[in-house]
Amino acid sequence: MRTIATLALVTVVSATPVRAEDDGWRLGLGMGVGASVLDPDLDDYRWDVSPATVVDASASAFRGRWAAGLNARTTATVQATGIPGESAAPEVDLHMIEAHGAVRALAWYGIELWGNAHGGRMFLRYEPDSLYLANPTGGAPIQVRFAPIDEWTAGFGASLRREFSGRFAVAAQATNSFFALDTSHRRNGEIVEQRETFHNWSIGLSASWLLEL
Numbered sequence: 001m002r003t004i005a006t007l008a009l010v011t012v013v014s015a016t017p018v019r020a021e022d023d024g025w026r027l028g029l030g031m032g033v034g035a036s037v038l039d040p041d042l043d044d045y046r047w048d049v050s051p052a053t054v055v056d057a058s059a060s061a062f063r064g065r066w067a068a069g070l071n072a073r074t075t076a077t078v079q080a081t082g083i084p085g086e087s088a089a090p091e092v093d094l095h096m097i098e099a100h101g102a103v104r105a106l107a108w109y110g111i112e113l114w115g116n117a118h119g120g121r122m123f124l125r126y127e128p129d130s131l132y133l134a135n136p137t138g139g140a141p142i143q144v145r146f147a148p149i150d151e152w153t154a155g156f157g158a159s160l161r162r163e164f165s166g167r168f169a170v171a172a173q174a175t176n177s178f179f180a181l182d183t184s185h186r187r188n189g190e191i192v193e194q195r196e197t198f199h200n201w202s203i204g205l206s207a208s209w210l211l212e213l
Helices: 002-015 040-045
Strands: 025-037 052-063 066-078 091-108 111-127 130-133 142-145 149-164 168-187 190-212
Touching: 025 066, 025 168, 040 168, 040 190, 052 091, 052 190, 066 111, 111 168
Parallel strands: none
Antiparallel strands: 025 052, 025 190, 052 066, 066 091, 091 111, 111 149, 130 142, 149 168, 168 190
């Protein structure tokens, strides 16, 4: 019985591809989907912070254990007005374009652990970008406009990655991103305006195609 188990283990290990260190350049083109969890503090501004779908695309240049490239991510939520009796809640679209750098920290039987850092620009847009709200004095409806917001973002992440035949790769990844917004809210009877930093998390799966350069 022990001999059979030993032979089975040898067979599995022999069938597991171990990629030799490659000094050449490769291009990875990837797509991914996952879930984004917004900072709970955004709930104070009536954002819906329940998990939402996030979609991303990336292009990375690989050389040995290093990689660098660009990625684009998009997710969305809604923001209520907080006005009693008003049910309208515009959609908040968050689009991010970022540069990233990554390093392969560990490799074990074809499974690779990568760490990465990223930074770029977030484009926050409302849909619709204006609402007509009831006038409490009974006059004409009041139009409220939601201006677009552009802010810098940065963050870090980690992924478990596996290549197949050197042409295709899949990865499970977790990413943290942070950004700042100018906020305004009521505190003890006064309006407080300040700049706050928010942290969002996302987890997901991605697939990429690898091309020799």
